[in-house]
Amino acid sequence: MSDQLPGEPGFSSLGLDSRLLSALVTLGYEEPTPIQMQAIPPLLEKRDLLAQAATGTGKTAAFALPMLHRLSLEREGSNAVFGLILVPTRELAMQVSEAVHRYGKELGVRVLAVYGGASMGLQLRALTRGVDVVVATPGRAVDHIRRGSLSLTAVELVVLDEADEMLDMGFQEDLEAILDATPAGRPMALFSATLPSRITGLAGRHLTDPVSIRIQAKPSAGTAGEARGRIRQTAYVVPRAHKLAALSRILDIEGPSSTIVFCRTRTEVDQLTETLNARGHRAEALHGGFSQEQRDRVMKRFRAGTADLLIATDVAARGLDIEQISHVVNFDVPSEPDAYVHRIGRTGRAGREGTAITLFEPREQWLLRNIEKVTKQRIEIAQVPTVADLRARRLELTRASLREALLEGGLDAFRVAVESLAEEFDVLDIAAAGVKLAHQTSGATDEEAEIPQIRLSVERPLFRDGGPAPAGKPVRRGKRSAGSVTLFIGAGRQAGIRPADLFGAISNEAKLPPGAIGAIEIADRFSLVEVPEEFADRVIAALKRTSLRGKKVPVRREREDFGGR
Ligand code: AMP
Numbered sequence: 001m002s003d004q005l006p007g008e009p010g011f012s013s014l015g016l017d018s019r020l021l022s023a024l025v026t027l028g029y030e031e032p033t034p035i036q037m038q039a040i041p042p043l044l045e046k047r048d049l050l051a052q053a054a055t056g057t058g059k060t061a062a063f064a065l066p067m068l069h070r071l072s073l074e075r076e077g078s079n080a081v082f083g084l085i086l087v088p089t090r091e092l093a094m095q096v097s098e099a100v101h102r103y104g105k106e107l108g109v110r111v112l113a114v115y116g117g118a119s120m121g122l123q124l125r126a127l128t129r130g131v132d133v134v135v136a137t138p139g140r141a142v143d144h145i146r147r148g149s150l151s152l153t154a155v156e157l158v159v160l161d162e163a164d165e166m167l168d169m170g171f172q173e174d175l176e177a178i179l180d181a182t183p184a185g186r187p188m189a190l191f192s193a194t195l196p197s198r199i200t201g202l203a204g205r206h207l208t209d210p211v212s213i214r215i216q217a218k219p220s221a222g223t224a225g226e227a228r229g230r231i232r233q234t235a236y237v238v239p240r241a242h243k244l245a246a247l248s249r250i251l252d253i254e255g256p257s258s259t260i261v262f263c264r265t266r267t268e269v270d271q272l273t274e275t276l277n278a279r280g281h282r283a284e285a286l287h288g289g290f291s292q293e294q295r296d297r298v299m300k301r302f303r304a305g306t307a308d309l310l311i312a313t314d315v316a317a318r319g320l321d322i323e324q325i326s327h328v329v330n331f332d333v334p335s336e337p338d339a340y341v342h343r344i345g346r347t348g349r350a351g352r353e354g355t356a357i358t359l360f361e362p363r364e365q366w367l368l369r370n371i372e373k374v375t376k377q378r379i380e381i382a383q384v385p386t387v388a389d390l391r392a393r394r395l396e397l398t399r400a401s402l403r404e405a406l407l408e409g410g411l412d413a414f415r416v417a418v419e420s421l422a423e424e425f426d427v428l429d430i431a432a433a434g435v436k437l438a439h440q441t442s443g444a445t446d447e448e449a450e451i452p453q454i455r456l457s458v459e460r461p462l463f464r465d466g467g468p469a470p471a472g473k474p475v476r477r478g479k480r481s482a483g484s485v486t487l488f489i490g491a492g493r494q495a496g497i498r499p500a501d502l503f504g505a506i507s508n509e510a511k512l513p514p515g516a517i518g519a520i521e522i523a524d525r526f527s528l529v530e531v532p533e534e535f536a537d538r539v540i541a542a543l544k545r546t547s548l549r550g551k552k553v554p555v556r557r558e559r560e561d562f563g564g565r
Pocket of ligand 1: 029031033057058059
């Protein structure tokens with residue numbers, strides 16, 4: 001990219017097809033994330049890969065881009081499936097297939113998402129017409145392989161995405177069957193957030209001399225230490241669709257003076273700047289697409305306080321030296337802890353107080369934990385201000401302006417109006433009407449819609465004990481309690497698990513006091529149990545020791561994004 005800063009490792013250095021690079025420019029990606037830097041070259045060289053990376057690290061592009069590049073080189077005009085991507089859930093199948101479609105648009109790539117619960121007929125027709133990349137849940141992939149509608153003979157790259165989730169959901173047999181049905185010697189890539197022995201075992205059986213990647217950046221001790229103490233760190237968990245509204249509201253409440261808002265892409269920088277300005281903020285955009293002259297102009301306005309928000313990508317903000325930043329906002333979570341430390345280190349300088357605010361999507365809570373682990377600092381989770389909070393804050397601003405006006409004096413000319421109205425109305429009512437007018441002209445509107453509040457544990461409908469549960473949905477028993485966590489147990493209805501089994505195992509093995517076990521949900525392939533936080537580790541250890549219905553099963557704290565994907 002021509003506007004790349006000197007020495008910047010850009011996508012162009014990875015040797016990808018120019019049509020892929022231009023798709024990335026359209027999407028506003030400025031530079032590869034660490035997993036992309038490390039995974040793309042070996043996948044282009046047809047090596048096998050074992051990568052530890054979770055949602056939010058940019059892993060989808062890390063396997064999709066080399067797959068598409070190879071497809072464009074090796075497969076002109078063929079109707080056979082070239083790439084197979086296996087994912088644990090229908091939601092992820094749709095998400096990944098959309099991403100592959102976006103990246104491969106200019107290559108005219110045909111992508112199909114194949115998952116259970118959707119019409120077999122439509123999938124069959126699409127497969128017959130010809131598909132380049134199939135993104136599938138393992139169960140449905142096996143169905144198609146058995147019917148002969150999905151042939152793996154010409155597959156040139158198999159990707160296992162979120163492999164640990166697939167195993168936890170009981171897809172081990174299906175995965176083995178698919179990998180066994182793939183001709184020997186075809187490149188395979190396994191991506192997983194965690195690498196327990198079952199994953200390394202699977203990798204050992206199916207990968208050949210894989211390149212191993214672990215994205216576990218350690219921040220330099222100095223930066224982490226510096227950040228400690230003087231920076232108040234807060235996170236908000238907000239669904240993607242509400243992020244813009246949430247940020248605008250958080251800024252309204254915080255009233256920051258000089259703030260950098262970090263986004264992942266140029267497109268986001270532009271959108272955010274436009275929306276925030278439309279909502280009455282004073283925002284300036286800064287990204288890698290700007291000329292030096294434009295950058296200088298923007299920075300001048302920001303330094304002079306003509307703008308109080310600088311909306312920037314990491315690339316654009318690099319090398320900027322700005323004193324007195326009051327707030328750093330991560331509109332997108334950085335893809336690795338190092339970048340987080342680097343970004344927030346821009347505030348709280350020279351002994352001043354700073355605030356770091358991060359917006360996480362529900363499925364990105366893994367990244368939050370990872371950042372906390374690496375920085376050894378707790379990030380406080382706050383609730384997005386409600387409409388009522390916002391009204392209260394706006395009224396407070398109006399009140400403060402009126403107080404200023406009172407202190408300033410010079411009100412004689414207006415007293416006449418009050419005096420004449422006082423013959424008819426109560427003086428307090430007249431004052432309130434004045435406040436109302438001032439409030440309205442300040443631009444405060446009360447038209448905001450409520451933003452859903454996401455709590456850190458799963459919220460799903462309660463079904464009555466013994467009552468019928470909607471097909472396919474988990475059966476839930478008991479009531480939830482405050483301060484509880486949800487545990488994931490990798491066996492469910494299909495393994496014959498009933499609530500009583502879990503109840504018995506937990507109360508007998510972990511010796512929990514009566515009444516401590518909360519809601520129990522049984523789904524087809526897994527179960528969820530709520531227990532008080534203080535007993536969580538004890539219950540996990542106890543359940544790991546014992547067996548359920550004769551089998552050892554995986555037990556862990558539930559990832560809070562469950563159900564959101
Ligand atoms: P993933 O970890 O694949 O779920 O990606 C997380 C998010 O990061 C997605 O919204 C991607 O569009 C975005 N993303 C991936 N790679 C990049 C990149 N190099 N620059 C900016 N955004 C990216």
